[in-house]
Amino acid sequence: MGRKQQELVGHVIPTYKRLAASGQIEISTTPFYHPILPLLCDSNIAATAHPHVPLPRRFSYPEDARTQLMMSREYIERVFGVAPAGLWPSEGSVSDEVFRIASECGFTWAATDNGVLARTLGRGAGVEETYRPWKWTQGTQSMQVLFRDHMLSDLIGFVYSGMGAREAAGDFLRRIRENCAGFLASGRDALVPVILDGENAWEYYDHGGRPFFRELYQAITDDPQMDSVTVAEGFRRLQPEPLTHIFPGSWINANFDIWIGADEDNRAWNFLLAAREAYDHAEGISEENRKIAWEEILIAEGSDWCWWYGPEHESATRPEFDELFRSHIANVYRALGKMPPEELSRPILKIVAAERMTEPTGLVRATIDGKSSSYFEWIGAGVYHVDQRSGSMHGKRFLVRELHYGYDLDNLYLRVDFREDAADLTASLDCRFSFRPNGVGEKSIVLHLEKGHLTVSESPFPFLSAFSEILELQIPLKQVQKEREISLRFNASFWHKSLPVDALPQQGWLEINTNEWVAE
Secondary structure: OHHHHHHHHOOHHHHHHHHHHHOOOOOOEOOOOOEOHHHHHOHHHHHHHOOOOOOOOOOOOHHHHHHHHHHHHHHHHHHHOOOOOEEOOHHHOEOHHHHHHHHHHOOOEEEEEHHHHHHHHOOOOOHHHHOOOEEEEEOOEEEEEEEEOHHHHHHHHHHHHHOOHHHHHHHHHHHHHHHHHHHHHOOOOOOOOOOOOOOHHHHHOHHHHHHHHHHHHHHHHHOOOOOOOOHHHHHHHOOOEEEOOOOOEOOOOOOOOOOOOOHHHHHHHHHHHHHHHHHHHOOOOOHHHHHHHHHHHHHHOEOHHHHHOOOOOOOOOHHHHHHHHHHHHHHHHHHOOOOOOHHHHOOOOOOOOOOEEEOOOOOOOOOOOOOOOOHHHHOOOEEEEOOOHHHHOOOOOOOEEEEEEEEOOOEEEEEEEEOHHHHHHHOEEEEEEEEEEOOOOOEEEEEEEEOOEEEEEEOOOOOEEEEOOOEEEEEEHHHHOOOOOOOEEEEEEEEEOOEEEEEEOOOOOEEEOOHHHHOO
8 A cells, every 4th residue: 555655646746847847737735844934034023913912022934935945945946857937925915025036936935815006005905906907116126916716716625525526617707707708898908817836625525625626727728718727927918007015914814813912922922033043153163063053044034833733723733833843943052062951951832731730848958869768868858640541642752750848947858759761761861940039039950861971061050969779969059049038939851862752740849938937
């Protein structure tokens, strides 16, 4: 079965090359890693489409947009033998700067949604406005533009799969004839742009849509008033209308709200910007590592990460997307020889997870030897139990079983119990503990486990630690808490080969009031 599938897939590119050479199809492309180009050029442009939308720190790297366009153009030329003239910007996302860069890269036409046309014109975009080509021009740069019929495209994308092939094709062409009646009555031709963003529709059609296509194209062939044309052919047949600017937006509501503005989206953009800035300022990096870091940045610029952040879309695999995005960002720092920010160990997604916590009940009297020597050592400690059910559906591996925490008159005590089945992770592990007295300021320590040996990688103050069966720490309270009457917040994150594997808690901080028992 697998060999047969590989054999069939092997025919795809040669078939496309043959059809393109014959003129039956025209191959266009999207930016290489599918970024939202206007936001790469200037993330603040989102406020033009949606005034007062909350925004992250400004991301403005038009050179990255150019790279994404050139990579896709060069790839298509390498695979199919001809550089593409046409561009479907990811999610139909356009702006004046995107058109300028695309024109400079060699693209001659682009397409987006007629919702963008309506906002560009400042009025509704019906068939009179939509069923014709346009030409955007600014200075010496120009771009021919098509604006898809949103309604007809969505009928194919979401409705016709539930109908019989002949009925669906008949309804589609009936609507086109009705829409074009005014054009034909006045002796004009109409260019009907029908564009589907992706291949998602066809899995819901009978036989992948083949019966529908056969009915549709046969009916077009039989109609003397109708031709099926490529985009380039359509531009040759009709004189375009002029445009001096394009409203910045996407095919979804003519704005960028799917990818920016929500808290999760904005956190992702801030992580991306920090990694991009780290790349800019990195010195003494080999060309090979710099190339790896650059590729990871381009991948992280893709639109699909923020598609799953924010409130708009839901999927059982959102946690995987979140983890993958943070891993790509972490890989930038790894390639640059830097430790990734601690925040990357924690989900960007706002996860509602059940927590089982036991508050401290007394003072801790622990011997720091890495062993559970006596039951009474930690009897007064609080315990944070890691809820492993939240990750079972999506296959997340857990590292930590429990975190014990407590204090005596002078010290904070922490104890980490690792899972028995995580020995491959603890064989090489960085353990980072961060502290915030009363939620103000932050101090961190980092310990490294390597095949059972524990070393201190980073610390602004002396403390005791040991690892054998468990990881134990004794930290002077005066180093992390200047005033005994205030609370102390702390968290822990764990990194395997500079990639995040676990964090306690998954979001936020654990809080301990050291004054409660000291006062007694």
